[in-house]
Amino acid sequence: NVFIRTEHQPHVNEWTVRVQDSAVYDAHLNPIPLARHIAGNTPHDNRFPELPKESRPDFSMRGTYLFGGYLVAHFGHFIVESLGRLWALDVLKIPIRGIIYIKGWGWWPKSSTPTRLESYMEAILKRLAPDTEVTILDPHQLVAVEHLIVPSQLFGFHNHEGNPLF
Numbered sequence: 001n002v003f004i005r006t007e008h009q010p011h012v013n014e015w016t017v018r019v020q021d022s023a024v025y026d027a028h029l030n031p032i033p034l035a036r037h038i039a040g041n042t043p044h045d046n047r048f049p050e051l052p053k054e055s056r057p058d059f060s061m062r063g064t065y066l067f068g069g070y071l072v073a074h075f076g077h078f079i080v081e082s083l084g085r086l087w088a089l090d091v092l093k094i095p096i097r098g099i100i101y102i103k104g105w106g107w108w109p110k111s112s113t114p115t116r117l118e119s120y121m122e123a124i125l126k127r128l129a130p131d132t133e134v135t136i137l138d139p140h141q142l143v144a145v146e147h148l149i150v151p152s153q154l155f156g157f158h159n160h161e162g163n164p165l166f
Contacts, residue, residue: 002026002148003057022102024067024150029055035150037070037081037102057144061135063097064147071101071136073118081153082121086128088151098133099125100145 003025024035066089071082082101117125117134125134137143 002032002145003029003055003142022070024148032150034152035067035069038153055142058141060144060146061097061100062146064094064149065098065100065135065145066092066096067148067150068099068101068134069153070104071117071121072104073121075120077104078121078124083124083128084154085151087154088149089129089132092149096132096149098135099129100135100137100143100148102137 022037024032026032067085068082069085072078082104086099117136125132
């Protein structure tokens with residue numbers, strides 16, 4: 001099992017970029033650095049939120065999932081940051097049950113709900129990952145996942161560089 005935790009309120013890093021803290025923790029409650037969201041290239045870019053010692057998950061997900069990182073409704077950030085981990089879909093040799101996203105804090109239209117994809121997101125994800133379930137986690141949830149594949153993020157929006165695959 002792994003655990004995913006996210007905070008609702010973002011902090012402002014030294015580039016005056018608002019960053020929402022989140023983390024994926026292994027079964028021993030150690031943060032998995034590869035799951036860290038990179039918006040810029042600063043030491044305080046994304047901090048691992050405190051995980052209470054007696055934490056109990058809000059819910060559990062059985063099966064194997066791919067960690068998609070942050071789901072951001074702003075179209076440019078969605079393209080660059082929310083799709084960047086899906087490169088793993090092309091190289092996975094095992095079936096996955098779905099993709100898990102953490103709902104990003106900003107740019108969500110007032111009419112949308114945090115657990116529903118915007119229509120353009122749905123259209124793009126159906127092309128990239130047909131017949132794949134997408135789960136969007138709300139802030140402050142602690143979720144246990146049976147098996148989670150954590151690919152590297154290809155690009156950090158504000159640092160203007162990324163993984164060579166990008």
